[in-house]
Amino acid sequence: MKKALLGLLLFTSFATFAQDDVEENVKHHEVKVNAFNLIIFKSVDFSYEYLIDSESSIGATVLFNLQNQEDRDFEDGPVYAEKFAFTPYYRRYFSSRYAWGFFLEAFGMYSIQEDRDENYIYDPIFDDYEYVYSDETSNSIAFGMAVGGKFVSKKGFLFEVFGGVGRNISTSNNDIGTEFVPRLGATLGWRF
Numbered sequence: 001m002k003k004a005l006l007g008l009l010l011f012t013s014f015a016t017f018a019q020d021d022v023e024e025n026v027k028h029h030e031v032k033v034n035a036f037n038l039i040i041f042k043s044v045d046f047s048y049e050y051l052i053d054s055e056s057s058i059g060a061t062v063l064f065n066l067q068n069q070e071d072r073d074f075e076d077g078p079v080y081a082e083k084f085a086f087t088p089y090y091r092r093y094f095s096s097r098y099a100w101g102f103f104l105e106a107f108g109m110y111s112i113q114e115d116r117d118e119n120y121i122y123d124p125i126f127d128d129y130e131y132v133y134s135d136e137t138s139n140s141i142a143f144g145m146a147v148g149g150k151f152v153s154k155k156g157f158l159f160e161v162f163g164g165v166g167r168n169i170s171t172s173n174n175d176i177g178t179e180f181v182p183r184l185g186a187t188l189g190w191r192f
Contacts, residue, residue, distance in 0.1 A: 026051075026098060027051075027156060027191045027192050028050060028051045029048070029049075029050060029051070029191070029192050030047075030048070030049040030050075030051070030059075030158065030189055030190065030191045030192075031046070031047070031048055031189055031190055031192075032046070032047040032048075032049070032158070032160070032187040032188065032189030032190075033045065033046055033047075033187060033188060033189065034046075034047070034061075034063075034185040034186070034187045035186050035187065035188055036184055036185050036186040036187075037063065037184070037185065041065070041067075042065070042066050042067045043063055043064060043065040043066055043067070043082075044063070044064045044066060045061060045062070045063045045064075045185065045187075046061065046062050047059055047060065047061040047062075047187065047189070048060055049091075051098070051099045051191075054093070054097075054098045054099060055092060055093050055094075055099075056090070056091065056092050056093065056099075057090070057091045057093070057099055058088070058089070058090050058091075059088070059089050059091070060086065060087065060088045060089070061085075061086070061087040061088075061089070062084075062085070062086055062087075063082060063084065063085040063086075063087070063111075064083075064084060065082055065083050065084070065114075081113045081114065081178060082111045082112065082113055082114075082181075083112045083113065083114045083137065084111065084112045085109055085110070085111040085112075085181075086109070086110045086111075087107050087108065087109045087110075087183070088107065088108055089105050089106065089107035089108075089146075090105065090106050090107075091103045091104070091105045092104050092105075093150075099150065099152075100150055100151065100152055101149060101150065101151075102147075102148075102149050103147070103148055103149065103150060103162075104145070104146075104147055105145065105146040105147070105148065105162065105164065105183075106143075106144075106145055107143070107144055107145070107146060107164070107166065107183060108141070108142070108143050108166075109140075109141070109142040109143075109144070109166055109181055109183075110139070110140075110141055111139070111140055111142070111181065112137055112138070112139055113137060113138050113139075113140065113178070114136075114137050138171055139171070140168045140170060140171040140181075141168065141169055141170040142166035142167055142168045142169065142180075142181045143166055143167065143169060144164055144165050144166020144167060144181065144183060145164050145165075145166075146162050146163060146164025146165075146183045147162065147163065147164060148160055148161055148162025148163065148164075148185075149161060149162075152191055156190050156191040156192060157188075157189075157190060157191075158187075158188070158189045158190065158191055159186075159187070159188055159189075160185070160186075160187050160189075161185065161186045161187075162183070162184070162185050162187075163182075163183065163184050163185075164182075164183040164184075165180050165181070165182060165183065166180065166181045166183060167179065167180055167181075168180070168181060
C-alpha cells in the first residue's frame with residue numbers, strides 16, 4: 001500500500017512539473033509586418049501583439065504611408081489617405097489551439113490624414129499653370145471591428161489575414177477626414 005501511495009505521489013508531482021514546463025514554453029510575443037498594405041497601398045505597417053492567454057491578446061499597429069502626396073491619384077490605383085496611424089486592438093480567438101485560428105477584433109485608431117486636393121496656379125514667369133498640392137492635414141479618432149484568422153507554425157512563423165472597418169468619431173477638419181476607415185491586412189510575422 002505504501003508503495004502504491006508513494007507511486008501516486010511521484011506521478012502527481014511529475015505531472016504537475018510537466019504542466020509547468022508546458023506553460024513556460026508558451027510564447028507570448030509576436031511581431032508582424034502587413035504585406036498587404038506594403039504592396040497595395042505603398043505603406044509600412046508594423047504590429048506587436050502580446051498573447052494574454054490562449055483565447056485573448058492585445059496589440060498595437062503603427063502605419064507610415066510611403067506615398068508622396070504628388071504620387072497620389074485615384075486614377076492610378078488605390079490611395080490611402082492616412083500619413084500616419086496608431087491602432088491599438090484587442091483580439092478574442094475561437095480555437096482549441098493557443099491564440100490560433102478565427103478571431104474577432106475590437107480596435108481604436110488615431111490617424112493623421114493629408115489633403116489630396118490639387119489646384120492649378122498661374123505662373124507668370126513661365127506663362128503657364130502648374131499643380132500646387134495642399135499640405136493641409138487633419139487628425140481623427142475611430143473605433144471599429146475586424147474579423148480574421150491566424151495560423152502559426154510549430155517554429156513560430158505566422159500568417160494572418162483580417163478585414164474590418166471603423167467609424168471616425170472625431171475629426172479636426174471635416175473637409176479632409178473620412179467617415180469610415182479600413183482595417184485590412186495579410187501579415188507575416190514571428191511568435192517568440
